[in-house]
Amino acid sequence: MTYAGALPAWAALLTAFLVLVGAGLTLLGAIGTLRFGSFFERVHAPTLGTSWGTGAIVLASIVCFSALGSRPVANELLIGVFITLTTPVTLMLLARAALYRDRAERKPGVPARSILRPPRGRDQQGESGGGQ
Amino acid sequence: MTRALPYPILTAALLLTWMLLTSFSPGQFILGGLIAVAASRAMAALQPSKPRLRQWQLIPRLAGIVALDILRSNIAVARIVLQRRGRKRKSGFVAIPLDLRDRTGLAVLACIVTSTPGTAWVEHAQDSNILLIHVLDLVDEQGWVTLIKSRYESLLMEIFE
DSSP, rough: OOGGGOHHOOOOHHHHHHHHHHHHHHHHHHHHHHHOOOOHHTTTTTHIIIIOOOOOHHHHHHHHHHHHHHHOHHHHHHHHHHHHHHHHHHHHHHHHHHHHHHHHHOOOTTTOHHHHHHHTHHHHHHHHHHOO | OOTTTTTTHHHHHHHHHHHHSSOOSHHHHHHHHHHHHHHOOOHHHHOOOOOOSSSSSGGHHHHHHHHHHHHHHHHHHHHHHHHHHSOOOOEEEEEEEEOOHHHHHHHHHHHHHHSSEEEEEEETTTTTEEEEEEESSSSOOOHHHIIIOOOOHHHHHHHHH
16 A cells, blocks of 8 residues: 555546445445345345446556556456356346246246247247348 | 367457466467467367357447446446335336347347346246346336347347347
């Protein structure tokens, strides 16, 4: 942290702002996870942290170390890429497990598997529409 | 080209990742290059379907749209979190019939839908190509169908199909 003095004011302000935004969004995501009622509502809240929560902190890091090192630093972008690519895997596994459980328990409000089957005739229309 | 480097884009991306994580020096370039070539040939042994990029120049446009939409829905979900408990809000499932068939395109759509707060990819049926998503603040079901189809799916179809 001895380097902090070398940071120009505009970069320090921008870094502070971005870190606060990122940390704030992640915190709100955590609060949301606590406050929302059902599993499928809860699943939305942590994505605040994995989208712009991460994004803002990554940007802050880029701004800070680019200003300090007087050359552009882009390593942090990799963190963003890896998080964006790996989040859906976990989320889809969790969502499918919850869906399976809720269907097995016949919970109300959970769509049955049958709505994913095409109504007759519509599937072919969709096929020809997709081919064009 | 195809024998020596079965996945040129993957190889280049791996090399770039390696050099970002270590340093931009000739030594790391050679080491990273060797690893990237070996890894992409290992990938070829797994024989995944090779993604085709038909209109790669549309990718920055898609990335821009997605970044803005995610920012907007970040604000929307943050507002919902901060709301008082009493206010009425309905969440629910939406079934979307998709036309996009390309597997890479569907994977990108999954990344977009899950990294957007407020929408979550729940289930996708391969036979009927219907996608089930969960929406946190559901007002207009048809609106979500047209949003996903016109905003993301049409661009993805242009890029991948």
